[in-house]
Amino acid sequence: MSYxxxxxxxxxxxxxxxxxxxxxxxxxxxxxxxPNEARLAPDMLPLKxxxxxxxxxxxxxxxxxxxxxxxxxxxxxxxxxxxxxxxAKTVDFLKSLDKKAFEGAGERQIVLKFPKNTFEFxxxxxxxxxxxPNVYFHITAAYAILRNRGVALGKSDYLGG
Numbered sequence: 001m002s003y004x005x006x007x008x009x010x011x012x013x014x015x016x017x018x019x020x021x022x023x024x025x026x027x028x029x030x031x032x033x034x035p036n037e038a039r040l041a042p043d044m045l046p047l048k049x050x051x052x053x054x055x056x057x058x059x060x061x062x063x064x065x066x067x068x069x070x071x072x073x074x075x076x077x078x079x080x081x082x083x084x085x086x087x088a089k090t091v092d093f094l095k096s097l098d099k100k101a102f103e104g105a106g107e108r109q110i111v112l113k114f115p116k117n118t119f120e121f122x123x124x125x126x127x128x129x130x131x132x133p134n135v136y137f138h139i140t141a142a143y144a145i146l147r148n149r150g151v152a153l154g155k156s157d158y159l160g161g
Contacts, residue, residue: 005065006102009127013058013135014094019160020054020139021087026153027146028080036078038145047145051083054138055090061131062094064110065123066101 027033027047035047045053052075063070071093077083110126112119121130140158147153 004099004102005105005123005127006097006099009061009065009131010094010097010099010102012132013061014091015160016135016139017054017058017087017091017094019158020051020142021084021091022160023139023143023146023151023153023157024051024080024084024087026157027149027151028084030146030149030151033146033149033151035080035083038149040141040145040148044141047142048077048083050138050142050145051087052077054135054142055086057131057134057138059090059093061127061135062097065105065108065127066097067105067108068097068101 027035033047035051038047039045055073059073060070071089073086073089077086105123108123110121110123112121112130119130143153143158
């Protein structure tokens with residue numbers, strides 16, 4: 001059995017999004033935190049954006065690497081329950097991807113266009129140098145925001161089951 005780009009991306013993202021969902025549940029249970037406002041620094045994106053970006057990066061990666069259309073989410077979530085539902089939709093999408101669709105994805109050209117930058121990658125570089133670091137960064141930021149707000153979280157919450 002060979003280790004594929006699917007194996008390197010989809011299961012780890014599903015796992016970490018599961019951790020994010022659990023972290024959000026603890027934040028919701030803690031109470032008194034507005035996901036639209038909670039942030040670590042004034043110039044930092046709030047919790048809601050951290051979750052949205054982790055979700056968007058994961059679903060975009062899965063779609064691009066599998067050669068399928070990226071699902072569109074409305075980005076209207078404002079509550080913990082809605083953010084957890086978004087994470088669940090992202091996980092469902094990732095689980096729906098066919099592992100065989102990732103064959104040859106490592107060599108596929110991936111171009112990302114942003115207002116101020118354009119990034120060009122091979123599939124392998126996209127996964128290793130953009131996707132996974134971004135997904136982990138934004139999940140870590142969400143963890144840190146909630147931890148900073150007094151939510152009882154530890155490393156095991158981040159790493160998941």
